[in-house]
Amino acid sequence: MPDSVPGPVLSPVLEVTDLRVSVGDHLVAVHDVSFSIGRGESVGLVGESGSGKTLTCRSVLGLLPATGEVDHGRIVLGGTELTGATRRTWNEVRGTRLGAVFQDSASYLNPSLTVGHQLAEQLRVKRGLSRADAHRRAVELFTEVGLHDPEGVFHRYPHELSGGMQQRVLIAISVSCEPELLIADEATTALDVVIQAEILDLLGRLRETHGLALLLVTHDLAVVAETCERILVMYAGEIVESGTTEEVLARPRHPYTQALMGVATIGTWERRALEVIPGQPPSVGEDMPGCRFAPRCRFATSACTSGPVPLADLGGGRAARCARLDALEGALA
């Protein structure tokens, strides 16, 4: 039986079951991950760098790097089976039903076309707008994502824009077709907080008006705290905790979640000693008999490393993968 994260049962927009991804020489980087996202739901996927967030997203998008491979698992997008889908199916789905924004936006823009042209073309081809309407809508979208001088930006090439501007262009392109699900992988990390807040608001509005579902990937719990209804915490390729944002933040049940809370942005400015999570995550493919967080966990006992630790269903949509759940209950908040 695969471990599964409890989620909404009614017609999920995305269902990922038992996904295993390996990189390089069969090193497992994502370990049997399961989760689902309901229509219009916003879910945060949170973990330190290297925990497998991006590989999970790229699997869903059919965009794994050449050295990466889905070993097994199922991916279903609103009834459409994407497991082992052809390139053609994926190309049809991406940019219409499935949108994506990554941190390194520059590499997704065509350097030889103006950014306005790229957005307008998308609107013409995928939404059937006339040339004039596509232009007008493109300028509107550029305004919505907070670009100064949207008409001027329309005529610029990607290399003439700063990283932050390119990021906003990419967000405009990916929401332009009003996808069912938008995957934003550290999409706002490189932006200043004002624009980040504007873009998170924009995504929230799109959820209200178009029923857009959102998978927001970040290393900072603060970013998902006010934006996502549910949180998935990922560590070393495994989901270690999930639940509603309110529950997880108020009563974390996994020591790793508690550690992430300690390093997250708290939005106060007085001088203080900054917390860190001691040690490093295990390297990818490292064979560990029990809990993968044990070497860094201040609650670790021998029970934690004697065998696999399952993801336990805690009821009320919550789950956590810790051998000492009962002993630690109430100790982590």
Place this chain on the structure above:
Amino acid sequence: MTATRERPEVSGPEHTQVAPVLRVSDLSVSYAPPRKGTHLGTGAALTAASLEVRPGEIVGIVGETGSGKTTLARATVGLVRPAAGRIELDGQDMGSLKGRALREFRRSGQVQLVFQDPLRSLDPDLTVAELVREPLDIAGTLSRAERDVRVAESLRLVGLEPESMLGRRPRQLSGGQRQRVSLARAISTHPKLLFCDEPVSALDVSNRNLVLSLLDRLRSELGLAVVIIAHDLSSLAGIADRVAVFYRSRVVEQGPIQDVLQRPAHPYTGLLTASAPSVAHVDRLRPEQLRPQPDARAWPSHGVCVFAPRCRFAHDACADQPAPVTLPGDREAACHVAGEWRTHLTTTKES
């Protein structure tokens, strides 16, 4: 506890008596005029910016993309020539340095830059030992043996064990370790001033805190003056003493960080703090209270206050760009209603 140890007092009255390491006055920088058909290089990258940084002090620079933060760093190390204004390092006017004198100053490594992405800024073919030694080789003042000692010392200062690190190359390091190597490299010449351009933006939260704590330690142990450029307030939280807020080529507000961020005098700073994400439910203004109302008037793109098009409180007087005004508590802000806009906020809310 790091939070309670001794360090130079920076915001008391004696603060202004310590001579600044860096004094930038009314600095303006323009890049070359735009190439035909592009909009690049239009306008000024930096307009009449003033800033002081004292030994042992951490000054944060925040602002959105393109606001001139990196330009200030580039001008300070002599990579771009200012159109106007003055840059003094340790009392010496940088504008008077030309040709050989300027090259010698740069080689001396008194001012060091640290960049955002260590994977791109560190030569992938060099070992950690070679990377950290390079600035010392360029400065050329120490013997070989002295350089080896300095390399090991610098690595220890950033919390890396020389024995296990010296032979590694950038790809064999984690993101946090790479950024610490960049820091070791930057401090190897015993600079007076460290300019860190987005030093933690490529790192996750845990590594971010690690590198920031390290900068905090270096400034007190080495009496180093540090400037941290960030697009994000969380990259300054907990360690910076003062903050300068940039908006479209101008310093729109500056002062002690806690005062400025807790009671912003400039509407843009207000928007910045209201927009900062947080895991704690702090009682604060919401960004939508500070964004312009839908029926706000359109402002021309030149001559008016740089923030007018996005300012909730823009009014007739804002047709003229305000000059920075001094406020109590060692602060300044460039706004016609500096510190007073909160009262307008209440009226707007009540009406």
